[in-house]
Amino acid sequence: MMSQMPQLSACPSCEWPLESGDRFCGACGYDLSAVPARPDDHPTVALNGAVPPEEPPRPAAPAPAPGTGPAAPAAAPGTGVRFDRAPSSDDYPLQAPEPPPAAAPEAPAADQKVCVACRAGRVDRDGYCENCGHAQPRERDHMEQEAGPIAAVSDRGLRHHRNEDAFAIAACALPDGSPASVAIVCDGVSSATRPDDASLAASRAASRSLLAALPRGTHPQQAMHEAIVAASHAVDALAAEPATAREQAPHQNAPACTLVGAIVTAGLLTVGWVGDSRVYWVPVDRSSPPARLTEDDSWAAQMVAAGLMNEAEAYADERAHAITGWLGADAYELEPHTQSFKPDRPGVVVVCTDGLWNYAEGAEEMAEALPADAAVRPLHSARVLVGHALDGGGHDNVTVAVVPFPATAQGAGSA
Incomplete structure (x- = not known):
């Protein structure tokens, strides 16, 4: 229809x-x-059965007096029907008020590290973001430094979970105004507690000692001896500090590291060491032979010195890299080794940990790995040497300092 x-x-x-x-x-x-x-028309039936008359239009309800609350719902005149909703008023807002803004996340303090991933969360003591949980890259995983004419590079390597090496380099002036270059390289003993802290403490203490002694006129060889003793005391002091929860164990070795250093002046080259990190000499004129200037405090070196093995046999043994000298509270006896040389030609001093010389053990191998322009491009050369170790396998942390001889006054700085 x-x-x-x-x-x-x-x-x-x-x-x-x-x-x-x-x-x-x-x-x-x-x-x-x-x-x-x-x-x-179907009129609504009231609850009392009466039919309500047609309701005339109602005026807007008056606004309640302040403090009296909302007006009570109005009832239809002459009926028993209750309206469950009060009439609308022009005074009512047309839309819901906007919610208050959400509280902004607490900004990290000025000295607090910020997550590299979310750029908002704070980084906790273990190196993880408190906001997104992202592990942060550690500052010591790869470090590069220039100080005057010297440069150093340190890298975690490809197998270690952290970098336990450390270095300190500086350029200063002697009392007569002539320049001096200083390089210290330390290798933390992995079997010890807090090896990364040990190497850092030793490198800083030795560098401070040298920078205080050399400008006073202390002979470089004596200054190097004093610097090694100062580094030893700094590492010893770590053993007295309370261990953190992650370092607590039934048995702990005291923090320990090795140290090797070089002082280069206008006419003298001084080296000092404890452990198995090394110093190499590479002339600028590659027709002249290079040389290794240190002797390892190691099991292999002892076997060779005692005439029980030749060098190839000793370093092929699995015990070759067991060290017999180190810095630390549980070292048998501190025996700083120091030597001075007077090279008759320009060259480059390479100060390094075994993470590098494991891949360029002989002096000729080290000279071959070192770029020919190392004397004028020390930072580039240090990067190349670290790359050589990483290309070879990177089984250990790798640290190297490149120091041209003779020292030149190309600015001054410290690491």
């Missing part, structure tokens, strides 16, 4: 007058059949 067309006198869209039977507005084309028919 078709619904009856509504009877309209004007178009509900444009108010154009209509005639009876029009299906479309003659002015705007509005479809008059779309206008819903007026529904039949």
Whole structure:
């Protein structure tokens, strides 16, 4: 059954007058059949059974007096029907208020490291972001430094979980105004507690001692001896510090490391060491032979010195790198080794840990790995030597300092 067309006198869209039977507005084309028919009147029955009369329009409810709260719902006049909702008021807001802004995350303190991944979270003591949990790269995984004409590079290597090496380099002036270059390289003993702290403490203490002694006129060889003793005391002091939870174990070796250093002046080259880190001499004129200037405090070196093995046999033994001298509270006896040389030609001094010389053990091998322009590009040369060790396998931490001889006054600085 078709619904009856509504009877309209004007178009509900444009108010154009209509005639009876029009299906479309003659002015705007509005479809008059779309206008819903007026529904039949079905009055709501009150709860008391009476039929309420048609309710006239009500004025807006007056606003409640301050402090009286909202007005009570109004009831239909003369009926028992309760309206469950008060009439709307123009005073009511048309939309919900915006929620307060979310609290911003607490900004890290000025001296607090920020996560390299999320750039928002703080980094905890173990090196992880407190916000996203990302492990942070450690500063000592790869380090590079220049100080005047000297340069040094240290790398974690490819197998170790942290870098236990450390270095300190500096350029200073002697009492007569002539320049001096200083390089200290330390290798933490992995079997000891806190080897990374030991190497760092030793390198800093030795460097401070040298920079204090040389400008006073102390002979470089004596200054080197004093520097090694100062480094030993610094490492010994670590054993007295309380261990952290992660370092607590039924048995602990005291913090320990090796040390090797070089002092280069205008006419003198002084080296000092305890352990198996080394110093090599490579002339600028490669037609002259290179040389190794230190002797290892190691099992292999003892076997060779005692005539029980040749060098090839000793270093092929699995005990070859067991050291017999080191810095630390449990060292048998501190025996600093120092020597001075007077090279008759320009050259380059290479100060390094066994992480490098394991891949260039002989002096000729080290000279071959060292770039020919090392005397004028020490940082580049140090990078090349570290790369040589990494290309060879990178089984250990790798640290090397490159020091041109004679010393030149190309600025001054310290690491």
